[in-house]
Amino acid sequence: MDINEFNNFYDRNEFRNTAKKLKGRLIAVIAVFAVVVGLIVAAGIYLDIIQLNEIGKKLSSIYIKNIQYKLIFSVFTFILIFAAISVTNIFIKRVLFKFLKKNGTQSNIKFPNYSIAAVIGLLGAFITRNFFFQKALTFFNSEAFNLKDPLFSKDVGYYIFQRPFLISIYDFILYLWIFVIFYTIAYYLISLILVYSNVSLEDLKFKSLIRHNIINVSIFFLIKAVSYTFEKEGLLFGSFANVRGVGSVLGAGYIANNIWKLYFTIAPFLLLAIVAVTFFFVWRGKLKSAGFSIAIYPAVWIVVSIIAAITQVAYVKPDEINAEGKYLKNNMTMTRKAYNIDNIESYPFKLEPLKPEIIARNKETVDNIRVVDYKATLDSNKQLQGLTNFYSFHEGDIINYNINGKETPVFISAREINKDLLQSKSYTNMMFKYTHGYGIVMNPINRFTREGQSDFIISGLQNEETELKINEPRIYYGELTKDYVVVNPAQEGKLKETDYDGKTEVSYDTQNGGGIKLGFLNKVLFALRFHDYNFLVSSNISSNSKLLLNRQVVERAQKAVPFLRVDNDPYILLTDDGKLKWILDAYTTTNLFPYSQDFGGFNYIRNSVKIIIDAYTGATDYYIIDNNDPIIKVYNKIYPGIFNSMDKLPEFLKQHMRYPEYLFKLQTEVLKKYHINPDSEQNITNFYGGQDLWKLASIPDKESGEEVLEPYYNMIKLPGKFGKNEELILMRPFTPSGERHNLGSWLSVRNSMENYGQLIQFTFPNEAQNIFGPYQVEVKINQIDSISKDITLWSQSGSAVFKGNLLVIPIENSILYVEPIYIRSTGNAIPEVRRIITGYQEGNEFRYGIGTDLRSALNNMFSANPATVTDDKTDTTTDNKDAGNDNEDKPSQNVGDKQQVIDQILSKYDVLKKQMDELDKLMQDLR
Numbered sequence: 012m013d014i015n016e017f018n019n020f021y022d023r024n025e026f027r028n029t030a031k032k033l034k035g036r037l038i039a040v041i042a043v044f045a046v047v048v049g050l051i052v053a054a055g056i057y058l059d060i061i062q063l064n065e066i067g068k069k070l071s072s073i074y075i076k077n078i079q080y081k082l083i084f085s086v087f088t089f090i091l092i093f094a095a096i097s098v099t100n101i102f103i104k105r106v107l108f109k110f111l112k113k114n115g116t117q118s119n120i121k122f123p124n125y126s127i128a129a130v131i132g133l134l135g136a137f138i139t140r141n142f143f144f145q146k147a148l149t150f151f152n153s154e155a156f157n158l159k160d161p162l163f164s165k166d167v168g169y170y171i172f173q174r175p176f177l178i179s180i181y182d183f184i185l186y187l188w189i190f191v192i193f194y195t196i197a198y199y200l201i202s203l204i205l206v207y208s209n210v211s212l213e214d215l216k217f218k219s220l221i222r223h224n225i226i227n228v229s230i231f232f233l234i235k236a237v238s239y240t241f242e243k244e245g246l247l248f249g250s251f252a253n254v255r256g257v258g259s260v261l262g263a264g265y266i267a268n269n270i271w272k273l274y275f276t277i278a279p280f281l282l283l284a285i286v287a288v289t290f291f292f293v294w295r296g297k298l299k300s301a302g303f304s305i306a307i308y309p310a311v312w313i314v315v316s317i318i319a320a321i322t323q324v325a326y327v328k329p330d331e332i333n334a335e336g337k338y339l340k341n342n343m344t345m346t347r348k349a350y351n352i353d354n355i356e357s358y359p360f361k362l363e364p365l366k367p368e369i370i371a372r373n374k375e376t377v378d379n380i381r382v383v384d385y386k387a388t389l390d391s392n393k394q395l396q397g398l399t400n401f402y403s404f405h406e407g408d409i410i411n412y413n414i415n416g417k418e419t420p421v422f423i424s425a426r427e428i429n430k431d432l433l434q435s436k437s438y439t440n441m442m443f444k445y446t447h448g449y450g451i452v453m454n455p456i457n458r459f460t461r462e463g464q465s466d467f468i469i470s471g472l473q474n475e476e477t478e479l480k481i482n483e484p485r486i487y488y489g490e491l492t493k494d495y496v497v498v499n500p501a502q503e504g505k506l507k508e509t510d511y512d513g514k515t516e517v518s519y520d521t522q523n524g525g526g527i528k529l530g531f532l533n534k535v536l537f538a539l540r541f542h543d544y545n546f547l548v549s550s551n552i553s554s555n556s557k558l559l560l561n562r563q564v565v566e567r568a569q570k571a572v573p574f575l576r577v578d579n580d581p582y583i584l585l586t587d588d589g590k591l592k593w594i595l596d597a598y599t600t601t602n603l604f605p606y607s608q609d610f611g612g613f614n615y616i617r618n619s620v621k622i623i624i625d626a627y628t629g630a631t632d633y634y635i636i637d638n639n640d641p642i643i644k645v646y647n648k649i650y651p652g653i654f655n656s657m658d659k660l661p662e663f664l665k666q667h668m669r670y671p672e673y674l675f676k677l678q679t680e681v682l683k684k685y686h687i688n689p690d691s692e693q694n695i696t697n698f699y700g701g702q703d704l705w706k707l708a709s710i711p712d713k714e715s716g717e718e719v720l721e722p723y724y725n726m727i728k729l730p731g732k733f734g735k736n737e738e739l740i741l742m743r744p745f746t747p748s749g750e751r752h753n754l755g756s757w758l759s760v761r762n763s764m765e766n767y768g769q770l771i772q773f774t775f776p777n778e779a780q781n782i783f784g785p786y787q788v789e790v791k792i793n794q795i796d797s798i799s800k801d802i803t804l805w806s807q808s809g810s811a812v813f814k815g816n817l818l819v820i821p822i823e824n825s826i827l828y829v830e831p832i833y834i835r836s837t838g839n840a841i842p843e844v845r846r847i848i849t850g851y852q853e854g855n856e857f858r859y860g861i862g863t864d865l866r867s868a869l870n871n872m873f874s875a876n877p878a879t880v881t882d883d884k885t886d887t888t889t890d891n892k893d894a895g896n897d898n899e900d901k902p903s904q905n906v907g908d909k910q911q912v913i914d915q916i917l918s919k920y921d922v923l924k925k926q927m928d929e930l931d932k933l934m935q936d937l938r
């Protein structure tokens with residue numbers, strides 16, 4: 012088809028009429044589609060807003076502000092894209108008409124301009140709708156860290172709050188122009204193909220067409236010149252060196268500082284010169300020269316890369332510590348600041364043998380020593396306190412409570428609804444009847460019953476006998492409540508919620524409780540969102556019914572503040588007014604802290620927020636607890652009124668503050684490598700060579716070989732100047748890296764309000780004697796003959812035997828080791844404490860005591876002639892005359908032997924009691 016035939020076809024009236032009809036129908040379809048999409052978006056926004064308002068007051072303001080900024084930047088991106096495409100189309104049309112005129116061709120073709128620009132603009136705005144808003148919010152509300160990076164001396168706040176937004180603006184312009192380049196080429200090709208059936212290479216050599224594309228490429232390089240500032244700053248987030256035990260460290264090393272920094276400084280000017288020369292050649296029509304000038308840019312980069320590689324191999328690698336030493340110091344310094352371990356107080360711990368008078372002086376510490384195992388206690392609580400077939404305990408936590416006027420560490424766990432345990436999972440049961448958990452259990456961690464089971468302070472369902480009263484025990488919001496339920500059903504007299512014992516029924520207090528009213532509009536919208544059309548047809552739902560959703564407390568807290576990282580380990584508290592409240596920790600994190608090492612996807616973290624959620628109403632409140640964190644300051648400026656100040660922290664939380672275990676574990680992981688202070692060249696050399704690496708203390712494990720000890724809470728009086736009173740401490744021991752298992756240090760963090768978050772590192776001098784670590788103590792316990800015999804005897808009777816947590820308890824300048832031993836009888840899932848083992852180190856001996864409780868174990872340990880295990884892996888006594896006298900056949904008179912006899916009698920009694928119980932059960936069955 013030649014051009015005249017094409018124009019004749021284009022001008023036909025019939026074609027025009029058909030096009031008009033199609034255009035009208037297309038507009039109608041687009042309008043209907045736009046209305047439907049608009050209604051769906053509006054419905055989604057409405058549902059999100061009412062959910063956030065139900066979670067907490069003013070929380071929807073976060074969502075609304077985010078939408079406002081999304082709209083602002085969507086309009087901004089649309090205008091930029093529309094303008095760029097429209098201007099490009101104007102130049103393309105001019106070139107095409109020149110081309111057609113040069114070839115003596117006339118055309119009535121209407122090349123698309125604004126319509127296609129609008130379509131591309133709308134698509135671009137939609138794709139980039141989430142690209143700017145969060146970075147813009149932090150940019151316009153940024154705060155200073157008052158800490159400068161070591162390379163460019165810019166405040167760290169620039170890299171976290173300002174630079175990301177500037178980069179996003181730059182990236183948008185860069186990618187937009189890349190799109191314009193390819194769009195221009197495609198437009199020319201498609202237009203020429205439509206006009207001519209065949210387009211030759213000679214046709215494409217039209218100077219105006221080539222000039223337009225070269226100018227586009229030159230503008231790309233002009234934009235690219237701006238990037239070198241960001242790329243130079245990006246050196247701070249590169250990697251260098253090869254540190255033993257760490258690998259490559261984050262930051263700018265020798266090559267980055269001495270080669271690439273210089274290149275990125277010169278490169279923008281070089282590029283601008285290349286662009287200027289290119290424009291000159293293009294204007295003079297010397298297109299080949301223009302192409303050669305553009306090629307200089309990648310050639311220079313290749314040359315610099317080769318120089319950097321040669322320098323790394325020939326100069327840096329052979330003497331890496333001297334070349335990279337000062338840059339390693341930067342990494343060590345900034346990493347320690349980023350994880351808040353740079354101000355740890357270090358206290359030298361010179362071990363002294365434990366003595367009875369030390370125990371006597373520290374009675375409260377000893378009385379509060381944890382003698383029950385976490386997992387065993389939780390398992391026991393599930394068996395003893397589940398009480399019905401639909402309650403369960405997900406996990407428990409250790410916290411301090413005032414019991415009978417004395418601060419006592421307790422194990423507390425929520426009795427939650429677990430619908431997986433229901434036999435009948437009908438819609439009525441799942442939605443209306445089984446809606447909530449009921450109450451808590453609480454037992455001290457420093458004692459147990461005579462049977463070796465949990466000694467409950469709060470137990471059962473009614474709790475009438477306890478001094479700690481629960482006025483509202485129902486738990487509608489918890490860790491296991493992952494579904495939504497409807498309360499206050501329409502059939503008020505017939506259908507009620509099942510309460511605590513499976514028989515009693517109760518109605519939810521819709522006046523004081525949370526939830527969203529299910530009017531007609533809400534029923535329709537939630538039915539569509541959840542694909543649950545029972546909302547529309549169920550006779551149990553009326554306009555007075557309420558929908559309780561977002562009931563899983565971690566997800567509930569996270570939903571409102573997506574910019575924070577919410578800890579997935581909440582704990583429950585009983586307040587002074589008898590209410591149950593969930594406490595959650597939230598963190599501010601970033602991966603943009605210069606020179607800081609990445610651990611877990613970020614390289615900076617602060618525990619800046621505590622969250623309180625009412626277990627009954629779901630009311631959620633956020634409190635700032637770290638006023639020194641610049642990141643939370645920024646979010647507090649962005650979203651005013653969301654966070655409560657620290658002085659408004661409820662009194663019950665101040666009394667029961669607890670440092671998050673997640674953060675403490677992370678800090679101990681960092682500390683394994685970064686405990687070395689970079690205040691001397693020797694320390695930096697030690698860090699590089701891994702001469703002073705730590706590892707987390709462990710105990711022997713049959714399956715994996717070693718099991719790392721988890722951090723543990725205990726109520727102790729800290730040694731030295733810190734120890735005024737007993738307080739709840741979270742602690743974790745370290746040992747040197749490698750095959751050695753001696754105790755090297757231990758880290759503790761304080762939980763009380765006045766000292767919250769204070770980290771104290773207790774270290775043992777290098778010249779001190781080898782101090783037994785948990786692994787070595789466990790090995791020595793396994794060598795105790797009486798314990799081995801007991802375990803064998805219990806196992807032969809069909810009982811499962813396992814050990815609880817081995818604890819390392821500092822008392823003044825001494826260390827006490829404590830470990831419980833549990834048995835679980837056949838047919839009885841309840842674990843019971845059978846023995847407590849205590850021990851301490853004196854010289855190269857491990858002196859131990861065994862008892863049925865902590866007091867008896869301590870008494871036996873401090874008896875006149877205690878049992879010991881020495882490094883030759885034999886059981887001995889401290890009486891050298893009796894020890895090693897193999898020819899004497901008389902009965903041993905030392906207390907260690909007496910304890911073995913007592914233990915054997917107790918073990919046989921346990922077996923006999925079990926057999927009598929089984930006999931009694933058999934007789935009852937026969938009757």
